[in-house]
Amino acid sequence: MTSTPAPLTPVDPARLTEVLDGRWAQVRRDAREQLGSARYAPVYGESMPQARERVTALTRELAATGRVSLGFPRKYGGADDAGGSVVSVEMLAFADLSLMVKAGVQWGLFGGAVQALGTKRQHDAYLPDIMSFALPGCFAMTETGHGSDVQQLRTTCTYDPATQTFDLHTPHEAARKDYIGNAAQDGRMAVVFAQLVTLGEGRGVHAFLVPIRDEDGAPMPGVTIGDDGPKAGLLGVDNGRLSFDHVTVPRDMLLDRYGQVAADGTYTSTIANETRRFFTMLGTLVRGRVSVGGSAGSATKVALEIAVRYGDVRRQFAAPGEDREVVVNDYRVHQRKLLPALATTYALHFAQEELVSRMHDVLGAGEVDEAAQRELESRAAGLKVANTWHATRTIQLAREACGGAGYLAENRLPALKADTDVFTTFEGDNTVLLQLVAKGLLTGYRDAFGSLDGWGRAQFVAEQVRETVLERTAARALIQRLVDAVPGRDDDVALTDRGWQLRALEDREKHVLGGAIKRLRKGAATPGTRPFDVFNDVQDHVLAAAQAHIDRIVLEAFVAGIERTADPAARALLSRVCDLYALSTIEADKGWFLEHGRLTPTRAKALTGAVNDLLGELRPHMRTLVDAFAVPEAWLNCAVLAEEPGRQQAMAEHDAALRAAGAEPQQDATATDLQMAPAQ
Amino acid sequence: MTSTPAPLTPVDPARLTEVLDGRWAQVRRDAREQLGSARYAPVYGESMPQARERVTALTRELAATGRVSLGFPRKYGGADDAGGSVVSVEMLAFADLSLMVKAGVQWGLFGGAVQALGTKRQHDAYLPDIMSFALPGCFAMTETGHGSDVQQLRTTCTYDPATQTFDLHTPHEAARKDYIGNAAQDGRMAVVFAQLVTLGEGRGVHAFLVPIRDEDGAPMPGVTIGDDGPKAGLLGVDNGRLSFDHVTVPRDMLLDRYGQVAADGTYTSTIANETRRFFTMLGTLVRGRVSVGGSAGSATKVALEIAVRYGDVRRQFAAPGEDREVVVNDYRVHQRKLLPALATTYALHFAQEELVSRMHDVLGAGEVDEAAQRELESRAAGLKVANTWHATRTIQLAREACGGAGYLAENRLPALKADTDVFTTFEGDNTVLLQLVAKGLLTGYRDAFGSLDGWGRAQFVAEQVRETVLERTAARALIQRLVDAVPGRDDDVALTDRGWQLRALEDREKHVLGGAIKRLRKGAATPGTRPFDVFNDVQDHVLAAAQAHIDRIVLEAFVAGIERTADPAARALLSRVCDLYALSTIEADKGWFLEHGRLTPTRAKALTGAVNDLLGELRPHMRTLVDAFAVPEAWLNCAVLAEEPGRQQAMAEHDAALRAAGAEPQQDATATDLQMAPAQ
Structure with missing residues (x-):
């Protein structure tokens, strides 16, 4: 029933890379060439303070390269390239995920919110310092008690015409801002999302620019800053908690592109319906979700490259009665794990590339096309879900595919696993996003x-x-x-x-x-x-x-x-x-x-056979498929990839010498006679 | 088609605990009562050196309680209770998994090997100090190049009749012992598995007692000790690497219960066939694999308890147009995640209990029943696979079920995830064990x-x-x-x-x-x-x-x-x-x-409906089912379980006050109108 296409021929990975690189090939190549050094590779075994210090310094360095400004307006030194900015983040994710998140918080979320929700006056005042990291900032949306239901945030910001200021307040502990990147250590200012109340009337969630630390790094009056402390991963990101005790916010600190409060407290907006206004505002922030999906894809690629390259040299058991070398990638069950994951990674790459392209065009269209924006948000949500769950599953199987080596920090996989774990629940919980x-x-x-x-x-x-x-x-x-x-x-x-x-x-x-x-x-x-x-x-x-x-x-x-x-x-x-x-x-x-x-049952059985046939057909191309990701070797930072080929060679030579001397240990145990070393 | 049994009535969790506690109820109760304090709870955010120091000290304390000796012979102060020793380890796994593994290495693997493979002379000389932790030791089986194929280990131990000593040697780097617990820091001695060669003839893998550090902690001559460094988890366990450069081992340090070398180099064994001898020796070490399965079960129970209790207070969205409180455990999809995992945890608990019981009886039978031993090994392998993969999946879903809170170290789930991750590949890679x-x-x-x-x-x-x-x-x-x-x-x-x-x-x-x-x-x-x-x-x-x-x-x-x-x-x-x-x-x-x-397709659809009906029926009993695990509250050490009920209460009161004042934020958003807070 299965048709028999022509046998595959060897492929130059560079030909695949060209296809994968797509519309933002230049951004990808630039990142590989200019940032593809050990300086941006992950560091293992750091304490939380060490990791934070290193990542903050690296964020500053990165700012100095100008590579983080693509998404900002040309007039401030950017390139008005929303797609490019997302692809930049995706490239950082091949290297260090703490740096990727830190950059995403500063330029994607904080800077992006000022850009999307603020007006010229605010752009002029803040964007240059945001781009240079002279003004590290936070995106303070999530509350301890409200993760997914953003429209029901409990923080309030109440306007007083008498003083022409807002009063920002956290009514109870469940309303404190939580998990906020840049809050615990570096942030000087925050975009705070709160319920706007003016003239006694609630106007829904709006964003306010609020200084949280003074020049010396001390919390501003009325601002309480907490530290989320150690996390499963992302140790270099200083997540924290913010509470506001009747903090005074000047009137011009309301990011007022979609809603304005006049000096006398009168509220105006071009979007009359409150819910519609809320979703329009949030819709401008879709880049973050797209970046997380793409970054999950990058981490998945690194994990697969490590597992495939390890599996191409690692032997497990000798083939009984044969001199043939059998490496773990030759096992059907190993292929059953790695190859479908690799195929899905390719599929998701193309879907992500299409999403970024669509996002770039929709956001750059000037006029808001509401239908296109809704569809973009849905697509972004769906691919964020697919990419991040695929990352969690695949990094886990790659870790297991490397056995004990996969558990050692020096082999990268623990960092990939720990750092990406949160992707399934941040930027929208995956289950909630599926509902969207x-x-x-x-x-x-x-x-x-x-x-x-x-x-x-x-x-x-x-x-x-x-x-x-x-x-x-x-x-x-x-x-x-x-x-x-x-x-x-x-x-x-x-x-x-x-x-x-x-x-x-x-x-x-x-x-x-x-x-x-x-x-x-x-x-x-x-x-x-x-x-x-x-x-x-x-x-x-x-x-x-x-x-x-x-x-x-x-x-x-x-x-x-x-x-x-x-x-x-x-x-x-x-x-x-x-x-x-x-x-x-x-x-x-x-x-x-x-x-x-x-x-039919018959065709279902044929399906299993067809998948197995494909595994056999693709086995010789596994290495090509991961090489095509073109991850700079310095970013991999995986000890076992450097050491294992030499070890296997030494072992093979030693065995050959033993065989020549007629002293080889007996070989009657085979792949079926399995006793494994106990736990340590 | 589904029969309708009588509706369930409330159940006292203690009644379930009695059933779960089973044959070793006394061991379980004792651990809860005597060790169930914060002293044995996990500690978060430690550096590797801090974790190692704490866990070593705790291991010493644990030795002093005498609770680790159950599996050793009565004559040395033990209780000849193999089942009890495994259940003890399982109980430690509710508390701190580094401590569980450290204890497992010292008393299960190292002590267990001396006990099972050594003879009276060696028991007299070493068991008392092993039990008291005066002699910390290693179980040096796995080699860098040989994880699963233990019979083909490359380390050699060659007898020289002239000096009446063995020469222990690591021929190349792939043959170094790797991932060895207690090696990097504490170990003074190691049970080393190596190919025994005497009179020019290979006799297969045997175990040797080898001092690796002197009184001052310096490596013994010819012994090179490396550190595996930071790992994904289990930071308190000092895993390391051992290489031997022609190290001299006295003749009486061969653990010689199953094979002896006379002064003149003559080899004797009651088991003539080399492979059979090898498997008999390894068969005596089955406790380790049983312990890992049981410990994975304990970690799974803790994760489920956290997720279920959190889900019983945590709200996500309001039920549209109703005053009804909806918590996340009320959602069908949340139940679809947690309840089948909980049911499987119960199922595996009973299977594990049966396995421990069988192990206890087989090991205690005196006469070796080879068929029973083979079957025990197969059962141990199968349940190790089922328990550890279930743990990895379930801890992940519990972590996701707690959203951002599940990513913070203070809420325990990151430690559970990181520490248990290696269970799927140590004590036998799960895929290889499935083959067994x-x-x-x-x-x-x-x-x-x-x-x-x-x-x-x-x-x-x-x-x-x-x-x-x-x-x-x-x-x-x-x-x-x-x-x-x-x-x-x-x-x-x-x-x-x-x-x-x-x-x-x-x-x-x-x-x-x-x-x-x-x-x-x-x-x-x-x-x-x-x-x-x-x-x-x-x-x-x-x-x-x-x-x-x-x-x-x-x-x-x-x-x-x-x-x-x-x-x-x-x-x-x-x-x-x-x-x-x-x-x-x-x-x-x-x-x-x-x-x-x-x-039939019709019945398959009914099956889905039947599962959903069961979810509804079991929803009111979720809390009972996790309470029945009887995990001491101090061991949970989960911040959000202590804080969240109060926060939700404060939020509810605040909302009620707003409603009374007619100032509640509008409620037209519902479970379908989802916009989630971006990443940090």
Whole structure:
């Protein structure tokens, strides 16, 4: 049933790198060439104070290179290049993740908020010092008691026309700002998100520029600063807590692009609806979420490079009765771990590249296109989820694939694991973000501002959800053509037929979504049900729809990426990697495809065989696939990659000498006779 | 289709604790009462030197309590209680995992090896000082180049009749001992595993007692000691590297219970076959692997307790249009994460308890029963795999379930995650151990010593594999009765029918194993195939058989545990938890059951519904289920558990006051209107 494409030929990794580098190739190359030294590599075994000191100094150095300013306006020395700024952060993530987060806080979140929510007066006053790191700052949104529900933040900022100042206040401990980067040590100022109250009326969440430390580093009057202390990772980032005890904030420190308070307390905004205003403001901050997804991808690539290169030299057991060298990458089960993860990493890379490109165009469009912005946010949420969960899973398997060596700090994997762990819950908890994606699917972005209590009023859902017409991503014409070309009866189609793969994921998305809608409608129509219960009863189904949507989007992006590949050998290899992504994704949810008659049992079994065939076919190209990530060797900073080949060589020579002397230890134990060294 | 059992009633957690405490209840209670203080709780944010110093001091204190001696002979002050010694280690794992590993190295591995492989003379000379920690020691088995293939270790120990001493030598860097606990700092002596050579003949791996440091802590002549440096976790354990440059070892330092070298170099052993001798020696060391599985279980319980208690107070979004309090544990998707993990934790607890009991009886039997020992090793391997992978997955989900709080060291989860991470690859890499389990299934333990190259000579496999008759675990009569009582047609049987659940897992195990055997036979019969390729081609299938076997064993142990439960309410609750374990296990492999016609699509959908119903039913009992673990509060050492209830209370009161004043922030955002705080 499986078609037999021509055998793969060796590929120059540089040809793949060209494709992966994409639209911001220049930014990527510049980072490799100018920053690709040991100076930016991670350092292991530091204490928290040491790590903070080093990373702060490095952040200052980085500022001096000017490489952090891409996203800022040209008039202040930037390049108005939102896409480039995100790709810069992604590149830092190959090196040191504390530095990446520290830079992301300073220039992405703090600087980005001033840029997006402030006006010219504030830009003039603060952007130059923000860009140079002369003014280290914080992005103080999250509260201890409110992570995900930002619209319900409890910090208040109340205007007093008599003094023409705001009174910023933390009403109770659950309202303190928490997990705030740059707060515990370096921050001099913070963008604080709080409920604006003026003339006795709440106007929703707004952002205020608030000095938190004086020139000497002492907290400003009324500001209490706490330290979040040691964390699982990211030791170089000084996360902390901020509380405000009736702190006076001058009127002109309200970042007032979307809402203004006049001297007499009158509130004005071009966006009348409060919720719509809130989401418009937050929508301008999407870069952060896109950066986290991309950075998770970078960390995943480093982990896979380490595991693949280690697995190419490391031996485990001798092949019984043969002189053949068997390294761990030759084992089927090892391939079953590493290769689908590698294929998914490629797929997500192309999806991320497409997202960055779309983000760049939407943010740079001048006029706000609300539909495009909603869709961008949904895509950013979905890919942040996919990238960060994939990173957590893959770094874990890479760590395990390196055995005891993977547990030693000197081999990088512990840092990758610890530093990226928080990615699944910051910049939006992944589960909550999946819900955001699902909401987009259910409402089809229609009426997104007017009726935001969507699932809450389940009746609304029953009436308003769009028919499940899927939007296409890039290369939409090509994809439609491939899908349309698939003959009607699945069983006649090769599993490697791209159109069949695309259609399988598309069909699943439609069906799962349709099923969730039916259940929501039925629940809403049942007398006496409460909206929360109706929604909650279907929550797992709804999130499955979001996941199916993300899988489809990612496959389409991979197909579009292959389409852009000119080199024939590279294209053939990518095509095979794409097969593995598609088929292993379908295999992972085989239960659904069987349950819904989309796969016959016979074809399901063939699917497992096809995945295994692909593993065999891709085995010789594993090294090429990781080399193509073009991670500077100095950034890897992994002891075992430097040492292991020499060790294995010495061992092989020693064994050969023993064999020659007829004194080799007996070889009757084989891969099946396993006794492993106990724990230490 | 689902039967409707009587609704659950509230259960006193103490009733569950009694059942969980099992045969070694006294050891567990003693540890809680005598060690359950903050002194033994984990410490966060230490540097490596600080952690090592504290844990070494604590190990000494622990020795002074006498609680570490249970496994040693009575004549030296122990209790000949192998089971109790493993349960002691499991209890330490609730507190500080560095201390647990340090204790495991000293008394389990080092002391255990001297006890199991040495003779009276050596016991008299060393056991008292080992037990008191006056003689800290190492278990030096693993080499840098040889983790899993212990039989092929490269370190040599060559006897010279002229001097009546051994010459211990590390031939190249890949043969250095690595990851050795107690080596970098405290160890004074090591049990070193090396190839014994005497009179020019290799006799296989033996263990030697080798001083590595003098009284002043300086390395002995010829011994090079390295430090593995910082690790992902377990900072309090001083793992290191040992190399030997022709170190002289006196003849009486060979641990000679299973093999002796006379003064003239003559070798003697009661076990003539070298491989059989090797496995007999290693078989005596099974306690370590059992301890790791149990300790992983303890860490999992702590993580679940933290996540469940946090989720019982933490709010995320308000229920739209209602005053109802919704906490995160009320969300279906949150329950989908925590409750099946909790059910599996219960299942594994009962399986582990049964394993410890069997281990105790086999090791204490005096006469070695080889079949029983093989089966014990296979069971120990399988449950080590299941427990440690479950720990890695569950601690990760618990960490994510606590959001940003889960990333702060003060909330324990980072330490749990980092410290247990190595469990999946030490004491036997999990994948390699799964293979060991599979081998046991294929050979049925028959002929286990004579033909250890099993799959290697695939022809052998084709002839020798047993028919797939499954062995029953404890409560075998009850289980057989339940299975036999299931009517023929599955579709008529309730999904909550225990017999059906048992039969489903049993049937899958038989079928997967049978399929693997067929493929091995076919491969071996194909002319020109090489044994490694035949095996490798089926490796994933073979490991699936091992996994299916473990799932079945675990379910049977849970059923046996329920059978021992007297309290009716506790029994009913455990029975429902067991349903969740069984059904979520089947659901996770739904693809297989559908593919092989074991579930119809209709029944597969009903299965999902049944799992969801169980989540709803068990929701009110989540807290009870974690309280039953009876972890001393001082050991939890989790800041957010102490602070969060108060914070949520203050927030609720503040909101009520706002509502009373008519000034509450507007509430039109709901669970669907999600914008999350960006990264820090």
